[in-house]
Amino acid sequence: MLSIIAFLTVITIVALLISGKISPIVGLVLVPVVAALVAGFPVAEIGEFFNEGIDSVISVVIMFIFAILFFGIMQDTGLFDPFINKVISLTRGSVIAVAVGTVIIGAVTHLDGSGASTFLITIPALLPIYLKLRMSPYLLLLLVGLSASIMNLVPWAGPIGRAGAVLGVDPTELWRPLIPVQLSAMVMLLLLAVFLGLREKKRIAKLDEHPEMSGADEEVAATLDEPMEQPAGLKTDSLKRPKLIWLNALIAVSVIGLLVWGIIPSGFVFMIALSLALPINYPNVQDQMSRIKEHAPNALMMAAIILGAGSFLGIMEGTGMLDSLAVDLVAILPAFIVPYLHVIMGVFGVPFDLVLSTDAYYFALLPIVEQIVTAQGIDSITAAYTMIIGNIIGTFVSPFSPALWLALGLAGLEMGRHIRYSFFWVWGFSVALLIVAFLIGVI
Known part of the structure; x- marks a missing residue:
């Protein structure tokens, strides 16, 4: 009976998250409470389970809040702007260089772990270049998406934090062994960008030979002559601190x-960094509070979701x-499948x-798979790494x-065409990265 209740709980949460009927916080908190009551547990005991769950994720919550605030401040000060502008200036006129530059810019702008800010910076900056060179804007989305997905392996992005909450492990400890995988993935993506750049160059050459084939792309390219609107959320020049760039770096x-x-806890690192960055860049207290208020919604949303996950897991x-x-x-499962389920x-x-949403994958599937394979002698960290690496590339x-819907809106593109263009490249890259992770001993 307990297994049936657990199964219905997981299915209900997944279904609610997929349907978009409720927020992740509501589903992760209310559904398991109802399930525990149905299973016959008293309210007082459920409260104890809640406390144990919250205790297991509180360090993750602290890290998320201060990491998102810190990197948001770094974006405000324009720390990454000179690098991005230099890459853009170097790539103009070369299809292959533009593809490679897109990967580099995507990685740098995603250092804060926010997909929205990544697309707000990269799409307006690079889309006119893509259109002028008659490169497909769907290639822009593919390369930025892959680059940001690789950077999502940092502990202050979403997936590692969720996995850390599930396993009760500090996300920074999870991340350190993944650094070689992250570096390998960036090298692989740069090589893929060269290949896709050559492929795009040939496609453009064919368009020159057969102009009638370019009709679909011209619909998107027509926006080149229209003035680009300043996307909401981009920082004004008044927030930039070019004279402090080396200190911020x-x-x-x-x-x-x-x-x-790893000498001190990751949450403490970001608390100290934020406490230094704010007064150095914005000496006025009102400016400091304004910057915190600007980035607080993103920080608090992720913190609330992780706390909800702590309640669910507890x-x-x-x-x-x-x-x-x-x-x-x-x-129930065939015996030969169980040890390889992860x-x-x-x-x-x-x-x-x-x-599945990210929350459903990490908070509903990962705990079950981890429980199953650890009973077969598989290390829980290995199981988590396999599921993270396999899934994170498809973010x-x-x-x-x-954030993807924001990117599509900025570029004037369609979700269906994006999935058709990118899906098999992304899936193939994911499987290749799993193989690399196996070869270097991470999984």
Whole structure:
């Protein structure tokens, strides 16, 4: 009976998240509470489960809040602007260079872990170049999406934080062994960008030979002659601090260094960094509060979701529902599949992005798979890495990504065409990265 209740709980949460009827916070909090009551647990005991769950994720919440605020401030000061402008100036006129430059710019702008700010910076800056060279704007979305997905492996982005909450592990500790995978992925993506740039160059050459084939692209290219609107959310020049760029760079590099070193907790690192960055760049207290208010919604939203996940996991684990469901699923599944269930989930991680939200994948599927494979002697971290690497590359091919809808709106593109253009490249890249992670011993 406990397994049936657990299964219905997970299915209900997944269905509600997919339907968009409720926010992740509501589903993660209310559904397991109702399930625990139905299973016969008293309210006082459910409260204890909640406390245990919150205790397991509080360090993740602290890190998320201050990391998002810190990198938001760094974006405000224009820390990355000179680098981005230099890359853009170097890539003009060369299709292959533009493709490679897109990857580099996408990676740098996604250092704050925010897909929305990444697209707000990259699309307006690069779209006119793509259109002028008659490159497909869908290639722009593919390359920026892949680059941002790779950068999503940083601990202050969403997926690693969610996985850390599920496993009860500091996201920074999860991230460190993934750094070689991240670096390998960027090298692979740069090579893919060269290949896709050559492919795009040949396509453009064919258009020159057969002008009648370019009709579909001309509809998008027509926007080149129209003035580009300044997207909401881009920072004004009054917030830039060009004279402090080297000091801000030193702070940012020090933060990354301390995170990799691991000598102090990641949340504390970002608290110190934010406390230094704010008064250095904005001495006026009102300006400091204004910057915090600007970035607080993103920080608090992620923090609230992680706290909701802590409540969900605390109740599901405290009641024994997760253990019961895992045991019964092992009895049902074919014996030869069970030890490799995490691998199967990883390989099909990108297709799962088309039908599951990020929250559903990490908070509903990951705990169950982790419970099942650890009973077969598989390390829980290995199981998590396999599912993370397999799924994370598909972040910006998913219709459940709000940032992707923003990107489509900025570029004037369609979701269906984007998925058709990008899906198999993204899935193939994901599987190739899983193989690389296996070869270098991460999984």
